[in-house]
Amino acid sequence: MSDIAERVKKIVVEHLGVEPEKVTEASNFIDDLGADSLDTVELVMAFEEEFNVEIPDDAAETIQTVGDAVKFLEKNSA
Amino acid sequence: MRRVVITGLGAVTPLGGSVEHTWSRLIAGDSGASQVTAFQTDDLACRIACTLPFGDGSDGTFNPDAWMEVKEQRKVDPFIVYAMAAAGQALDDADWHPKSDRDQEATGVLIGSGIGGIGTIYDASVTLHEKGPRRISPFFIPGRIINLASGQVSIQHGLKGPNHAVVTACSTGAHAIGDASRLIALGDADVMVAGGTEAPVNRLSLAGFAACRALSTGFNDDPTRASRPYDRDRDGFVMGEGAGIVVLEEYEHAKARGAKIYAEVIGYGLSGDAYHITSPAPDGDGGFRCMTAAVKRAGIDPSEIDYINAHGTSTPLGDELELKAVERLLGEAAGKASMSSTKSAIGHLLGAAGAVEAIFSVLAIRDGVMPPTLNLDNPSVETAIDLIPHEAKRKRVDTVLSNSFGFGGTNASLLMRRVD
Numbered sequence: 001m002s003d004i005a006e007r008v009k010k011i012v013v014e015h016l017g018v019e020p021e022k023v024t025e026a027s028n029f030i031d032d033l034g035a036d037s038l039d040t041v042e043l044v045m046a047f048e049e050e051f052n053v054e055i056p057d058d059a060a061e062t063i064q065t066v067g068d069a070v071k072f073l074e075k076n077s078a
Numbered sequence: 079m080r081r082v083v084i085t086g087l088g089a090v091t092p093l094g095g096s097v098e099h100t101w102s103r104l105i106a107g108d109s110g111a112s113q114v115t116a117f118q119t120d121d122l123a124c125r126i127a128c129t130l131p132f133g134d135g136s137d138g139t140f141n142p143d144a145w146m147e148v149k150e151q152r153k154v155d156p157f158i159v160y161a162m163a164a165a166g167q168a169l170d171d172a173d174w175h176p177k178s179d180r181d182q183e184a185t186g187v188l189i190g191s192g193i194g195g196i197g198t199i200y201d202a203s204v205t206l207h208e209k210g211p212r213r214i215s216p217f218f219i220p221g222r223i224i225n226l227a228s229g230q231v232s233i234q235h236g237l238k239g240p241n242h243a244v245v246t247a248c249s250t251g252a253h254a255i256g257d258a259s260r261l262i263a264l265g266d267a268d269v270m271v272a273g274g275t276e277a278p279v280n281r282l283s284l285a286g287f288a289a290c291r292a293l294s295t296g297f298n299d300d301p302t303r304a305s306r307p308y309d310r311d312r313d314g315f316v317m318g319e320g321a322g323i324v325v326l327e328e329y330e331h332a333k334a335r336g337a338k339i340y341a342e343v344i345g346y347g348l349s350g351d352a353y354h355i356t357s358p359a360p361d362g363d364g365g366f367r368c369m370t371a372a373v374k375r376a377g378i379d380p381s382e383i384d385y386i387n388a389h390g391t392s393t394p395l396g397d398e399l400e401l402k403a404v405e406r407l408l409g410e411a412a413g414k415a416s417m418s419s420t421k422s423a424i425g426h427l428l429g430a431a432g433a434v435e436a437i438f439s440v441l442a443i444r445d446g447v448m449p450p451t452l453n454l455d456n457p458s459v460e461t462a463i464d465l466i467p468h469e470a471k472r473k474r475v476d477t478v479l480s481n482s483f484g485f486g487g488t489n490a491s492l493l494m495r496r497v498d
Binding site for chain 1: 147148149212213215216217220
């Protein structure tokens with residue numbers, strides 16, 4: 001996993017209280033990791049804070065898996 | 079109206095993470111007060127409080143993780159975590175875990191708080207100021223508003239009956255139990271999980287209550303002596319945190335399932351002072367009228383009251399006014415009644431106080447022992463009423479009265495009695 005992927009995974013584990021081994025790039029926050037809609041809002045906020053980026057609402061809606069987040073952040077974070 | 083009994087008790091208090099640990103330390107005369115070390119206090123007028131004994135759950139400590147998942151705790155203010163713990167204990171104690179639609183729909187929740195998530199509202203304000211609105215969590219609102227204690231408890235336990243909350247400052251816990259009893263008496267529910275919860279020990283609350291001149295400020299170096307109701311040297315209340323929650327149940331419902339019955343709620347009285355936002359009316363009439371209303375509802379004579387758990391916050395004005403109102407209520411019978419303020423040991427739990435103190439009152443019936451008023455070295459007035467100074471006292475107790483009076487001049491009294 002890339003550095004960005006590791007950091008994303010760490011945030012997901014902390015915020016959703018899931019076992020690290022359950023978190024893969026294919027994991028869907030809601031379907032696989034037990035998040036609800038508010039959890040996903042908070043996750044996006046945590047990504048913004050960690051990577052010092054702004055994730056607009058329309059982009060946030062497309063981030064549904066760990067891999068989606070990693071891809072977005074690899075493209076958009078400094 | 080249908081009869082209402084208490085079949086389950088739950089509490090987290092400065093004396094313990096459970097009802098029984100709290101009660102045994104209360105009877106032993108322990109104090110839960112200490113100097114606050116969790117945050118900066120050197121610039122505060124009051125630097126002491128009664129805080130929860132956090133730990134792994136052994137030896138009477140309070141382990142919140144046993145009652146709410148850590149990731150869920152992170153989303154809510156501690157006042158909700160305390161409610162989850164006390165409600166879980168009360169439901170376990172009542173052995174009431176409804177699974178059928180019918181039982182779930184017959185079981186409601188009515189838990190109040192005086193000020194809800196004030197500590198973490200403060201934290202979020204700082205975040206807003208320093209980092210802007212995009213850093214405010216989606217869990218900020220649903221983790222702070224007062225009725226979410228009832229909401230979270232209902233979700234965790236599948237309780238689909240009335241879901242309600244009370245906010246009446248320091249009378250909250252008593253009003254919650256009284257109002258929930260009425261919901262059962264009138265048939266809106268068969269079982270109610272009711273009480274109060276509060277997590278006020280933070281810089282903002284200590285500054286605010288000190289500004290009202292409500293807190294003790296003269297015992298910062300001697301915290302266990304600070305809460306001293308009726309004593310001539312009392313100078314304000316000591317803030318406490320925690321939750322008290324009971325399971326209330328319709329009498330026949332409890333009997334039919336063979337539930338353990340602690341006591342019956344036989345009377346509930348409410349009144350308003352219509353006088354001042356923080357000071358009690360100087361004639362004590364508000365307290366007198368709410369006690370009288372409870373006695374009238376119960377249809378008993380005041381002389382039948384064995385033990386009174388006083389509001390008794392250790393403020394210069396309030397203690398004597400309540401005492402005079404109780405003397406007025408009891409008349410000739412004052413000489414045989416006992417009254418104590420357990421705030422001398424656990425501090426003032428604000429919105430949780432009335433519920434925790436109702437639990438103490440019920441336990442006085444169960445065990446035939448009345449908790450003491452600590453630090454009552456020199457009573458500021460003479461009274462015929464036994465104020466149970468320093469040490470707990472054994473006596474058969476059948477009928478108890480628990481008083482709560484709150485800012486805004488809001489008063490509540492609960493009368494409970496042994497069920498034979």
